[in-house]
Amino acid sequence: MEPAIEAVGLVKRFGDVTALSGLDLTVPEGTVLGVLGPNGAGKTTAVSILTTLLLPDEGSARVAGVDVLADPAEVRRRIGLSGQYAAVDEVLSGYENLEMIGRLYHLGKERARQRANELLERFDLTQAANRSVKGYSGGMRRRLDLAGALVAAPPVLFLDEPTTGLDPRSRLDLWEIIRELVTQGTTLLLTTQYLEEADHLADDIVVIDHGTAIARGTSDQLKAQVGGERISATLEDPTDTAAAIEALVPLAVGDIESGDPAGQLLVPISGGAAVLTDALRRLDAAGIGLRDVGLRRPTLDDVFLILTGHRAEEDAGPGGLAEGASADDTEAA
Amino acid sequence: MSSVAQALADTAVVAKRNVIKIRRVPEVLTFVLISPIMFVLLFGYVFGNAIEVAGSSYREFLIAGIFAQTVMFGATFTGVGIAEDMEKGIINRFRSLPMAGSAVLAGRTASDVIYNVLSVAVMAITGLIVGWRIRGSFLDAVVAFGLILLFAYAVSWVMAYIALIVPSVEVINNASFMVIFPLSFIANTFVPVEDLPGPLQTFAEWNPVSTVTQAARELFGNIPPGAPQPDAWPLQNPVIYSLLWIVAAVAVFSTLAVRRYQRVTKN
Structure with a gap:
């Protein structure tokens, strides 16, 4: 058709x-x-x-x-x-x-x-x-x-x-x-x-x-084009960072980002919630306390950043959702 | 329905919309009605008292010219209306509809006839109050008013075209005045064309403002007895020349404007 x-x-x-x-x-x-x-x-x-x-x-x-x-x-x-x-x-x-x-x-x-x-x-x-x-x-x-x-x-x-x-x-x-x-x-x-x-x-x-x-x-x-899921974890004690990375390396499918802010880890994974459970077990076994943890899928904002090298909202001013775009849409014909 | 009937129906829909707007925004109407009064009083008294014309009242002589000039100023409303519709994106809406391409402009120039009729009526009443008189026949007067209104309609099409080529509402007035001022002042409105230097005199003789004014003066019986006969053909045959100019202007500018309308988008 x-x-x-x-x-x-x-x-x-x-x-x-x-x-x-x-x-x-x-x-x-x-x-x-x-x-x-x-x-x-x-x-x-x-x-x-x-x-x-x-x-x-x-x-x-x-x-x-x-x-x-x-x-x-x-x-x-x-x-x-x-x-x-x-x-x-x-x-x-x-x-x-x-x-x-x-x-x-x-x-x-x-x-x-x-x-x-x-x-x-x-x-x-x-x-x-x-x-x-x-x-x-x-x-x-x-x-x-x-x-x-x-x-x-x-x-x-x-x-x-x-x-x-x-x-x-x-x-x-x-x-x-x-x-x-x-x-x-x-x-x-x-x-x-x-x-x-x-x-x-x-x-x-x-x-x-x-x-x-x-x-x-x-x-x-x-x-998916931008990369898969990541575990985002915030450690109770930032000095545990090295130990946490060591515990999680076997699960990561890429480089683990850490320290931004201190005590924050971003672990690229593949396998969803099962891997998250595994990660929690490993951290627990290593005696590392967590303030916060979650499975994070990339947003389209991440997609845009990676595809274009700049954020989608960059040109639209500091507008969040409610702000809206500036009226002078230069593309308008 | 044939395409012509369809175009007329679309034009009527657009004109109806404009008429609703005239009713809802009385400020515009007020201005449309006050400025002609002002023009008649201003020009009638400022110039009308300054110059003596043998055997006649200069003020009476001036009125027909003021009519022609004022309806031309009034035609800027056509341009402003179209420029505003463009700015607000309504023209884009219209252009995305399966309506006749000419209807938006034809509807606008048609509904602006209402402004012109009111404006001429107000001027005529003001003129009568300050001493202007219709000394010709009733029928001649009807022809004179008809000619003035047709002239206004033609100028509306000129303004419609100007509105489509200027980028915004802000410049439409300036752009229109570049057309209006030479036409209204290099004319026989206030001074005899014979007194103008060479090229200006020729311009004034072929200027439709002059010929519409001349025609109206003759038809109203406002030409003083013993006034010299004009030399130029347009002024000798002002009704015919004016009508020819009106037909030509509507044909040319409606074609240009409609063509332009079909390509224009909001900037």
């Missing part, structure tokens, strides 16, 4: 800046692709090309079985786009926004009305339906924006950083909604700079940096 989204060799330059330098993407029908990368990596440019907003300098793409360059109008009938900046009209009410979008998808007056009400209900916006969007919270706006993308129930959905700038609570709400959509069979391409988000929502992940894919696979595959 033809993939729902397929892009081959996308190149886009803006003057001297190369936003995309030969990006390939494939999203099988009914799956979620997380496009992960820092600000300026080329995520928005890729989405803009796939949603017909921007022409690539090179490359080709098919979305929902239609050639993006040859028949952009037909592509627009089959997609929904919810952008990084909540593109809803502030002055109009939530209902008016959705009804307008329905009319512009040519659903007809009755159907547009009905669909607007359905979506307001589904996105928990019925109370605010007739209020100006100006008074909506950030989370409500994003929900409305996402609802706008769903008006025509498109088979393929593009969400460009759907949760950037949202507080953690609103983010979880939105994840819930997105997961529900996906179980109903929508194909989704999601861009994000939050590793956790890709981990939660995506079947496959493409990590992009400087306009090209630097890694792809499932979350687990990417983690």
